[in-house]
Amino acid sequence: MAIGRPSPSSSQTPDPGAARRPSRARGIPEATVARLPLYLRALTALSERSVPTVSSEELAAAAGVNSAKLRKDFSYLGSYGTRGVGYDVEYLVYQISRELGLTQDWPVVIVGIGNLGHALANYGGFASRGFRVAALLDADPNVVGSTAAGLPVRHMDELEEIVASQHVSIGVITTPPGAAQQVCDRLVEAGVTSILNFAPTVLTVPDGVDVRKVDLSIELQILAFHEQRKAGDEPAAGDSVLDRAPGPVRAAAAKLRRAAGGKAEQAKTAPAAKGGPDDDLSAVMPA
Amino acid sequence: MAIGRPSPSSSQTPDPGAARRPSRARGIPEATVARLPLYLRALTALSERSVPTVSSEELAAAAGVNSAKLRKDFSYLGSYGTRGVGYDVEYLVYQISRELGLTQDWPVVIVGIGNLGHALANYGGFASRGFRVAALLDADPNVVGSTAAGLPVRHMDELEEIVASQHVSIGVITTPPGAAQQVCDRLVEAGVTSILNFAPTVLTVPDGVDVRKVDLSIELQILAFHEQRKAGDEPAAGDSVLDRAPGPVRAAAAKLRRAAGGKAEQAKTAPAAKGGPDDDLSAVMPA
DNA sequence: CCATCTTTGTGCACACGTTCACAAACGCAT
DNA sequence: ATGCGTTTGTGAACGTGTGCACAAAGATGG
Incomplete structure (x- = not known):
């Protein structure tokens, strides 16, 4: 894997399903990798309390995930559980640490x-x-x-x-x-x-x-989005009917927006919050 | 939406595909919401340079995503582009801001x-x-x-x-x-x-x-995982053949691990990094 | 040694997300 | 007006992730 600059790709925190490096090479899905540190943390806490074994149900609750998902995650690492008993805490701590590469400096x-x-x-x-x-x-x-x-x-x-x-x-x-x-x-x-x-x-x-x-x-912006949804979510603030209107109406509206040009005009095409729902519409289709 | 404590759920940063609040209520997928701030940042930069319009290809490059994905993301907000031209920067800034709830305090x-x-x-x-x-x-x-x-x-x-x-x-x-x-x-x-x-x-x-x-x-742990993969990834550090071995071998190994008990014994069942690949194996199947 | 109970490991179906590919739409020049 | 080049918007296919539900496996007690 050369360090030169052959094909710069700008992928931050690769999205699920995106063209990914075959971390799948030895089979561990990216989503699983992202959860392993979570399991490790919960297991470490159990280990400090000298808990010898833990069931998938208990551990899943501690990590805040579904127990079936947790079992499937572990199954990618190998079969480290014992049916009827659960998982050996110490052993699992070690296996996950090793898989994540935490046994090295x-x-x-x-x-x-x-x-x-x-x-x-x-x-x-x-x-x-x-x-x-x-x-x-x-x-x-x-x-x-x-x-x-x-x-x-x-x-x-x-x-x-x-x-x-x-x-x-x-x-x-x-x-x-x-x-x-x-x-x-x-x-x-x-x-x-x-x-x-x-x-x-x-x-x-x-x-x-x-x-x-x-x-x-x-x-914060993601939180704000959901927060707005909870708070009633004013549906028709800026435009409304124009958005999905088929036909030449949309085009005319877009043309107007572009014609408005520089940012000085923003207030005109983007009424601050509580403008009438059809401010733009009236401009497009005069009565 | 009552604030009481009916059914405490411990979901951090909801996983894709998990049982999610129907943010889908008015149709915007969670993955799209997570990208809107990214687009907004790129658009704001364009706006400051007084760029009037931008194509999905250009904007996608600036945001580090696929252009088709970007177009589909925008399509959830409505049709704010003009075919043959692109998107109006100012207008899009406003629409995304509004959708994310950033027009309020x-x-x-x-x-x-x-x-x-x-x-x-x-x-x-x-x-x-x-x-x-x-x-x-x-x-x-x-x-x-x-x-x-x-x-x-x-x-x-x-x-x-x-x-x-x-x-x-x-x-x-x-x-x-x-x-x-x-x-x-x-x-x-x-x-x-x-x-x-x-x-x-x-x-x-x-x-x-x-x-x-x-x-x-x-x-950091996720990065370490991938880093380890790049660096050759010593496959057989701790256990190896036992992991996926079907039959009673696995059970015996698990039994031994549990029998080892307290954390004092960890070093025995979890050889520190460079132990012989079959330390455990020899314990399970003596020659 | 057998019956019973618990818990794992996983096949399957479904939902979500991504990407390709292309028709429809639009601006612009002639 | 007409045609051409460009870019959007989206249908469809595919890959990934999730969760249910259950058979198989092991422990445990008699």
Whole structure:
């Protein structure tokens, strides 16, 4: 898998059903992989309470999933349960850890030590499970030299050396959006092949590089959508009948919108919330 | 939609295909909703550059998705494009904003002002798009009274009053995992019906309340899985042949694992990484 | 050794999501 | 007006994910 830039694909957190890397190669569906960490967390909690075995029903409840789904997920890893008894907690912890690659050490670099980068550096979930912060990097000379979570913030120029010498393959981007693609390119060039992107930017990477994104703003907007639905959902705010009207009506409306042109005119074609339902219609079809 | 606690369901960030609230009620698939913010961001960028229209191909490239998928997504909102021309940028910005409910004001409370809560309070993506931090809350008296992002940190006990008076319907949880469920319950009790959870905990909420989770640790583990695959993926680390072996062999192995019992014995049944591939096998089937 | 009870593992049907491919629609030039 | 090139909107096929329901497997007690 060459690191060159043959066919840059910009897939963030690959959608289910999308053209995916054959993670299916040895058979584990992507949806299952995404749930394994959840199971692992629940199992670890059970393990700490010295619970020896657990049924799929109990574990599923703890992880917030359907028990049949959980059993099917485990079946992809092999048959680690005992009928009539359940699953051996310790053994399952080990098997899932191994499958996820957590039995090895994963050095990680964090690029962009602002508020968020600082918070992540201190995040407890980092140190655990084989993840280790190899270095904190930033381009701002005012930040370089300070320390966060006991680690010194080093300059971006040291990136290549750090990645190479410490065999870093995972990078976390917490820069402002404008710098994200540039930082991403540099990470990839240095040899990083997995990137967790917190910047609100669509990253383009070569094949063979995985990108997952975490985006607060998007999550909030999705919540807002559902929230609006719950609250009665004003159906006919802007346009209404025009939307699905077949025939030349739609075309005329679209033409008008385009003719309105620059953003100064937005208020005209997009009445703020409570405009009459047929403001546009009257413009299209004068009585 | 009663706020009582009829049937607590613990669904985080509902899986595709799962028993979902009929967001489909007026027809917009969940997968589409999740992409609308992405389109909106790309469209906003175009708008700032005063681009009047955009084709599905261009916009899809900017958002990192398939153009047919984008067109189908937009078709759920209505027919806002013009064949042979493309989509009117301004108009689309408005329509998507409206569909997502971003034309109204969304006050948000953040509970748990540690490193992460602090970072989120300062996050730029918050202020924009109609989201407004109504209050920062914490239970720790040492934190209460300090300020973050120009806002005072107030005590948890003020939660109910704040939610009621400011009509807050969205809450963000950035507490340690142990406190998350408790805080969640209190948010729901106060009237919050959408929760964004950053704590690594499975939250249980009544019907009618939406929960989305953001989990750094899970994202890293998923990346590690794929990373391990790329790096050759040692297939036979722990067990191997036993996994899918039919017949009584599997049962015997499982029995042994359970017999091994407490976690003290873990090293025996779960050899650390590079143990011989058939450590267990030899125990099950002595030569 | 047998009967019974519990729980796994999975075949099957269905819902959802993605992608292809193409006709219909539209702008524009002639 | 007519024809041409472009782009949308969507029907249809396919792949993925989910959940039901049940047979098979094992444990346990007599």
